Amino acid sequence: MFSVLQGVCDPAVVALVAALVIGCAGIPGLFLRSPGPGQMFATCTTILASLAGLPAALILLFSPVTTTFILDWGLPFGPCELAIDPLSAFFLLPIFIVAAAGSLFALGYWPAKEHRATERGLTFFYGILAASMAILVTARNGAFFLMVWEIMALSAYFLLVTEHEREDVRRAGTVYLIATHTGSAALYVLFSLLAAQSGSFLLPAAGSLSALPPLAMMIAMATFIGFGAKAGIMPLHIWLPSAHANAPSHVSAMMSGVMLKMGLYGIFRTLTFFHDPPLIWGMVLTVAGISSALLGIAFAVAQRDMKRLLACSSIENIGIITTGLGVAMLGISSHNAPLAYLGMAGSLLHILNHSFFKPLLFLGSGAIIHAAGTREMNLMGGLAKGMPRSALLFLIGSVAICGIPPLNGFVSEFLLYFGFFSQIQASSLVYLVLLAPLLALVGGLAVVAFTKLYSSVFLGTPRSPGAAHPHEAGFAMLCPMGLFTLLCLLVGLLPQQALRLVAPALQSFMPQVAAVVNPAEYAFVLGRISLMVLTLVLIVVAVTLLWWWRVGRSRVTSAPTWGCGYQRGTARMQYVGTSFSELAVSVFNGIIRQRVKRPVLSGLFPGSSHCADKPSETLLERIIAPLFSLAGVSFAFLRRLQHGQMHVYMIYIFATLFILMLWAH
Amino acid sequence: MITLADQFLVLVLLINFVALGTSRLIFSIRAVAAQGVILGILPALIHPFSWHLVGIILMILVTKGFVIPLLLNRAVRSAEIKREVEPFLGYVPTLLMGAVFTALSFAFAGKLPLLPEHQNYMFVPASMATLMTGFLVLTTRRKAISQVIGYLVLENGIFIFGLLLAEALPVMVEAGALLDLLVGTFVMGIVINHISREFSSLDTSRLTSLKEE
Numbered sequence: 082m083f084s085v086l087q088g089v090c091d092p093a094v095v096a097l098v099a100a101l102v103i104g105c106a107g108i109p110g111l112f113l114r115s116p117g118p119g120q121m122f123a124t125c126t127t128i129l130a131s132l133a134g135l136p137a138a139l140i141l142l143f144s145p146v147t148t149t150f151i152l153d154w155g156l157p158f159g160p161c162e163l164a165i166d167p168l169s170a171f172f173l174l175p176i177f178i179v180a181a182a183g184s185l186f187a188l189g190y191w192p193a194k195e196h197r198a199t200e201r202g203l204t205f206f207y208g209i210l211a212a213s214m215a216i217l218v219t220a221r222n223g224a225f226f227l228m229v230w231e232i233m234a235l236s237a238y239f240l241l242v243t244e245h246e247r248e249d250v251r252r253a254g255t256v257y258l259i260a261t262h263t264g265s266a267a268l269y270v271l272f273s274l275l276a277a278q279s280g281s282f283l284l285p286a287a288g289s290l291s292a293l294p295p296l297a298m299m300i301a302m303a304t305f306i307g308f309g310a311k312a313g314i315m316p317l318h319i320w321l322p323s324a325h326a327n328a329p330s331h332v333s334a335m336m337s338g339v340m341l342k343m344g345l346y347g348i349f350r351t352l353t354f355f356h357d358p359p360l361i362w363g364m365v366l367t368v369a370g371i372s373s374a375l376l377g378i379a380f381a382v383a384q385r386d387m388k389r390l391l392a393c394s395s396i397e398n399i400g401i402i403t404t405g406l407g408v409a410m411l412g413i414s415s416h417n418a419p420l421a422y423l424g425m426a427g428s429l430l431h432i433l434n435h436s437f438f439k440p441l442l443f444l445g446s447g448a449i450i451h452a453a454g455t456r457e458m459n460l461m462g463g464l465a466k467g468m469p470r471s472a473l474l475f476l477i478g479s480v481a482i483c484g485i486p487p488l489n490g491f492v493s494e495f496l497l498y499f500g501f502f503s504q505i506q507a508s509s510l511v512y513l514v515l516l517a518p519l520l521a522l523v524g525g526l527a528v529v530a531f532t533k534l535y536s537s538v539f540l541g542t543p544r545s546p547g548a549a550h551p552h553e554a555g556f557a558m559l560c561p562m563g564l565f566t567l568l569c570l571l572v573g574l575l576p577q578q579a580l581r582l583v584a585p586a587l588q589s590f591m592p593q594v595a596a597v598v599n600p601a602e603y604a605f606v607l608g609r610i611s612l613m614v615l616t617l618v619l620i621v622v623a624v625t626l627l628w629w630w631r632v633g634r635s636r637v638t639s640a641p642t643w644g645c646g647y648q649r650g651t652a653r654m655q656y657v658g659t660s661f662s663e664l665a666v667s668v669f670n671g672i673i674r675q676r677v678k679r680p681v682l683s684g685l686f687p688g689s690s691h692c693a694d695k696p697s698e699t700l701l702e703r704i705i706a707p708l709f710s711l712a713g714v715s716f717a718f719l720r721r722l723q724h725g726q727m728h729v730y731m732i733y734i735f736a737t738l739f740i741l742m743l744w745a746h
Numbered sequence: 747m748i749t750l751a752d753q754f755l756v757l758v759l760l761i762n763f764v765a766l767g768t769s770r771l772i773f774s775i776r777a778v779a780a781q782g783v784i785l786g787i788l789p790a791l792i793h794p795f796s797w798h799l800v801g802i803i804l805m806i807l808v809t810k811g812f813v814i815p816l817l818l819n820r821a822v823r824s825a826e827i828k829r830e831v832e833p834f835l836g837y838v839p840t841l842l843m844g845a846v847f848t849a850l851s852f853a854f855a856g857k858l859p860l861l862p863e864h865q866n867y868m869f870v871p872a873s874m875a876t877l878m879t880g881f882l883v884l885t886t887r888r889k890a891i892s893q894v895i896g897y898l899v900l901e902n903g904i905f906i907f908g909l910l911l912a913e914a915l916p917v918m919v920e921a922g923a924l925l926d927l928l929v930g931t932f933v934m935g936i937v938i939n940h941i942s943r944e945f946s947s948l949d950t951s952r953l954t955s956l957k958e959e
Contacts, residue, residue, distance in 0.1 A: 725954035727893070728834060731885040738881075742854055 092137035093148035093165045096173060097219065099134030103127050103180055104212025107205030116193035116200060123204045124184045127211070131181035134215070138177060141170035142585050149221075158224035158282040167585035168353070169218040171429065172346050174582075175436035176218075178568075179338045180211035182440065182561035183331035189557035190447045191329055199243050203329065209236040210335060214343055223272035223282040230268065230343075234261045234311075237340060240332045241324055253323035256701070260320035264310030264344075271303035271351070285354045287589070292355040292362075301362055304351045305369075312344025314403055315373035318396050319701045322380070325392030326456065330447025333388060334440035337395045342432055345402060352410065353590055360414040366407030371519050373400030378526040379669040382533065382662045383696040386456045387446050390534055391439070394482060397523060398435045402428050404520070405497050408513065409591075412500075415509055418597040423500030425590060426603070429583045431493035434481070434572060438490060441478040441565035445471060448558050449538055452551035458537045459657040460548060463642065465539035467551030472539045474562045479531040481569045484524045486610075487617045489572035492579065494520065495610065496603075529665045537658035542641050544652050574614055576607040659694050666696075674699055751791045754784050755872040758906070759848060762879040765899055766844045767837050769829045771891055775818045778898050782810025785905055792909065802920050809924050814898065814931050821891055821935055825942050834951075835886040847878035869910055877903030890938045890950050894931060901927050 106126040110119020141148075144167075152161040165173070184207065193200040213233040220226040238261070242254040272282065278296055279285045290297065310317040321341075325333045348366075352358065377396030384390040405428030412421025446456070448471045453461045465472035481488035501517040504510050543549040554562075572579045580603065588595040644650055659677075666675050674697045680690030697703075722733075761784075764777040786806035793799055822828070833840070851874030860870060880900025884893055908923070945952045 727950045728885040728887070731881060735881045735885060745858075 091148065092140040092144070093150070095137035096134050096141065096165060096170075096215070097150075097163065099130040099137065099177070100212045100215035102130040103134075103215070104208050106130070106184075107201070107208040110193075110201050110204050116197050120188065120193040120200055120204050123208060124188055127184040127208065128181045131177040134173065134177045138165075138170045138173035141165050142167050142174075142582070152225075154225075156224070158222060160222070160283065161225045162221035162283055163216075163219045164221050165219050167589045168346075168349060171583070171586035172218045172342060172432075173215060175339050175342065175433065176211060176215050178564075179335055179436060179440050180207075182444070182564055183207070183335050186331045186334075186444050186447065186558055186561045187329075189555040190331055190444075190451065203240060203243050203332075206236040206239045207332065207335070210240060210340070214339055217343055218346055221284045223276055223284060225282075226284070227265070227268060227272060231265065233340070233343065234265065237261075237332075237336060241328045241336075243329055243332070244327070247327075249323070250327045253320075253327040257320040257324045260310055260317070264307045264317070267303045267307030267310070268347075271300060271307055274300050274303065275354070284350070287353045288356040290354045290356070292358045297355065300351070304348055305365070308344040308347035308351070309369070310344070312341050312348070312399050312403070313373075313396050314344075314369050314399060315376055315396065316369075316700065318373065318377070319698065319705060321396060322384075322389045322392040322698065325395065325443075326386055326388040330388070330443050330450065333392070333446075334443035337392065337443060338436040338440040341395060341399055342436060345399070345406075345432060348403075348406065349590065352406075358410055358414055360411065363407050363410030363412075363414055366403055366410055367513075367516070368407070370400045370403030370405070370407050371516055371523075373397070374404060374523045375400070375519060375526075376669075376672060378523050378530060379666075379673060380696070381530040382526055383666045383669075383673045383675050384530075385459055385659060385694065385696065387449065387458050387534060387538065388443070388456050390458075390530060391442050391446060394527065394530060395435075395439060397527065398431065398439065398482070401494065401497070401520070401523070402431045402435070404428075404516065405431060405493075405500075408497070408500055408516070411510060411513070413591060413594065417507070417510070418594045419503055420500055420507075420510070420513075421591060421594045422587070422598040422600075423496050423503065423603070425587050425594075426580060426583050427493050427496030427500060429586055430496060430572075430579055431490075433579070433582070434489040434493050434569070437565050437568045437572065438478045438481040438488075441474065441562055441569065442482065444558065444562050444565070445475040445478060448554035448562070449475075451554060451558075453538075453548040455545070455547060458534065459659060460545040461538045462541040462544045462548060462652065462655065463539070464543075464548060464551045468553045470559055471554050471562070474559070474566050475539070476535060477566050477569060478562075479535050481573070483527045483531055485528075487570075487573050487614050487621070489569045489576075489579070492572060492576040492607065492610065494524065499603075499606070526665065529662060533658045533661045537661065540642065541655045542643075542650075542652045544655065544657065570618075574611060574618065576610055576614075577604040580604055580607055672699055673697070674703075751788055752868050754788055754791070755868045755906070758784055758902070759872055759875055762848070762876055762899065763841060763844055765883060765895060766840050766879060769833075769837065771822050771828060771830060771889070771895075772819065774892075774895050775815050775822070778895055778902075779811050779815040781899070781902055782814070783807060785902055785909075786810060788906075788909060805920075805924055809928055810898075810902075813928065817931060817935055818891065818894060821894075821938055825891070825938065827889065827891070830887055830889050830892050833887050833892075840882055840886050844879055844882055847882065848875040851875040851878060864910055869906055873903050873906035875903070876900075876906060879903070888949050888951055890934070890941055893950060894934045894938070897930065897934065898927075901930075 103126070106123040107119070109122055113119045147164050147166040149162060149164040152163060154161045187204070187207070191200060191203060193204075196203075210233060213229050213236060217226065217229045217233060220229055238254055238258055241257060242250055244250045245254070274296060275285065276282050278290060278300075292301075305314075306317065310320075313321040325337055328336060352362075374397045377393050377398075377400055381390045381393035381397060384393060405424045407424070409421045409424030409428060412418065412424055448468065449461070449464060450456060452464060452468055452471075455461065477488065481490045484490040484494040497520060498517055501513050501520070504513040553559075580600065584595070584600055641650060643655070666673055675694055676697060677694040678692060680687075680692050682690065758781055761777050761781040765774050765781075768774050768777070786803055789799060789806075790803055835843075848871075852871040855871040855874060858870060864870065877900055880896050880898075880903055883896030883899055885896075887893060887896065905923070908920075941947075941950065941952075
C-alpha cells in the first residue's frame, strides 16, 4: 500500500502524468456537439495538471536523484528511457506555466462560440503541443526523441494554420514546415551519428563522449543546424517572424515562450554529452548568438506588424541566450570556471525570463488585436485610454524585455555583462570584453523597438476608425498577463532566489565548474541588486501614489493627446511608428533593406499623395527564395516526365526492367 | 508429367498472342480466363498430391477462371464498348513485338544461373514472355479495360515464376497473392467506373487533363 502511494506521489510520475493529461485535455471537446464546454474542460484540466506538474518539476529540480523510467515499446531502437534530471525539470517549468496561462487566455481570445469551426482543432493541438514538449525534455532515447520532436513540430504547424483560409497564413505555414523539416533532417543525422558512436539509440551519459574525433565535429554541426533551426538562431531563423505573426496570439506565446527553448534544450543536452569541448564550439555559438541578437533586434525595429516585431525580438533574445551559452562553453574549454558559471547562469536565467515576458507581450498583443482589429502598428494609437490595465501590463513587459533594472530582463543580462567584464584582467579571451558594448547596443535597439511599439499602439490618438473605440480585455485575458507580470517582478525583485533556481540545472550541466565556483559570491552581488531594485520600485510606487493624490484633489478634464487646445487637430499629423524608427533603421539599411515608397511632391501646392514602407525579409527574399526558384527552374525538365500518360508510365517500368535484364547479362 | 506441363505452357504462350492480337474485349477476357484456368491446373501436374494443393488450385480456378472474368464482363457491358479501337500501337506491330520479346525471354532465361532441375523446362522463359506480354498490353492499349487485362496477363507471368517455388510457399502467401489480384481488379473496376463517369469514355489518355500544371 505504502509503495503504491509512494509511486503515485513520486514527482517524476506526477510530472509525466500531468504532461499526458494536458495532451488529452482537448480530446473530449472533439466529440462534443455544442461549443464551449469542451474548451472550458480543456482549460480547467490544463490548469489543474499544470498546478500539479509545477511543484513536481520544482521538487525534481532540487532532487539529487534522477528517476528513470523504461518504456516497454517493442520497437527495434533499444529501450525507451524517460528520465527527469534537473536540466529537464528546469525546462519543464516554463512549459507548465505558459501552457496553463495560454489555455486560460484562449477562453477570452478564441472563444468557442465565435470560432466554432476552428476552436476544437486549436484546443486539441494546443494540448498536444504542450504535452509533446514536456515529454520531449524527458526523452532519453534518440528515436523516441525524434518521434516526439516530430509530433511537436506538426502540432505547432496545425496551430499555426488555424486561420488557413488566409493566403499569408498558409504561406507562413509552408515556410515553417520546410524549415522545421530541414532541421529535422539534420537531427536524423545527429542521432544516427550519436548511435554510431555510443552503440545504441540511448542518449549518451553526460561527459561520456570525447570531443576530439572528427565525428564530434559532425555531431556539433548537425546539432547546430537541427536545433538552431527550431530555436531561430540567425541564419536559420527564416520561418520565425511570419510563423509567430500569423498564429493566434496564445499560440505565438507558446511557440516563442517555450517551443524555441526546445531547440535550445537540444543544444544544451547535446553539449552535456561531451567532456573537454574545443574552443571553436564556444566561438561559433558566441558569434552566432551575438549576431542573432543584433540583427534580430535591428529587424524588430523596422517592423510595422506588432507581432512580427515581437517575433524578431524573440530572435534577439534567443541570440542573447546563445551568446551566454557560447561564453560558458569558452569558459569550460579554457578552464575558466567563473566565466563558464556566469555565462551559463545568465543563459539559463534568460531562458526563464524570456518565457515570462515574451508570452506576456504576445498575450498583450492578442488583447490589442481584439481591441483594434489589426496587427498594423501604424493604424493604432491611443489604446491606453480604452484599455488602461492591458496598457500597464504591456508596459511592464516591454520594460522587462529591454533589460531595464527593476525587472527580470536586467538580471540575466547583468550576469552576462558581469561575465564579459570579468575577462578584462584575464590573460586569455580578452576579446570577450568587446561583447559588452555589442550587448549594450542590442539593449539600446530593444528600447527603440519597444518604445516604437508601445507609443504607436497605446499613446497618441487613434490613427484609424477601427482603433477608435477600444475595449478592455476580459478577466480570462488579463489574468494570465497579470500572472506573467507578477513573475517578471518577482524575478526582478529577488534575483538571488532565481539564481538558486538555476543552480541545479547548471550543476548537472557542468559539475566540475559548479564545484569550483562559489555561488554565494554572485548571490551576494545579486542581493545588492535586489536592494537597489526594491528602492527603485518603492520610489516608483511613491511617485505614483503622490501623483494620484495630486490628481485626485484637482479637477480633471480630458482632451485629445497633444491637442494643446487646438480644435482642428487630426490624427494623421502624428508621428507613426515607421517615422519614429526611420533613423535607427537607416543605420542598418544594408541588411534590412526597408523599402519606402516616398511621395513625389511638386509645385507650391502639391496634391494628396501617400507614403508606404515595407520591411523585407532579407535572407528569405534575397537568398533562399531565389535559390528555391533556381532549383525549380533547373529541375523543370523532371516535370516533363510527369505528364499523365498512363501507358508511358508503364513504359518507364518496362524500360527499367529491360535495362536491368540486359545489365544482368 | 513435366512434359505435359511444358505443353500447357506452350498453350499459355499462344494465349499471350491471342491477347495481343485481338481487338474484341470479350474475346480477350475469355482468353485470359482460359490462361488462368490452365495456370490453375499446372501445380497439380508438377507437385505431389496434398490437400493444401487442392485448396490452392480450387481457389485459383474460382478466382481467375470465374470471378474476375465475370467482373470484367460486367464492366464491358455497363460501359457499352466492344472493341479496342485505335490502340497506341497497331495489332500487327504489337504481335511482332510480342514475338521478339518471347524470343528474347528464351534467350535471357538460358543465361540465368538456374538450379539444374529447372534448367530444362519452360517455366522461366514462359514466365518472362507472359510478363512482357502483360507489359505490352498495358503500354499499347488505350481503354482502361484493356489495361486491366494487361495487368492480369502480367500477374499470370509472375504466377508461373512462383510455380517453381510452389512447394516452399506457405498457403498464406499464395492466398495473399490471389487476394492481391482480386483487390487489384476491384480497384481497377472502381477506377474504370470513375473514368467513364468523369470523361464519358474509357480512354485513359484523357487522364492527362488531371495533370497539375
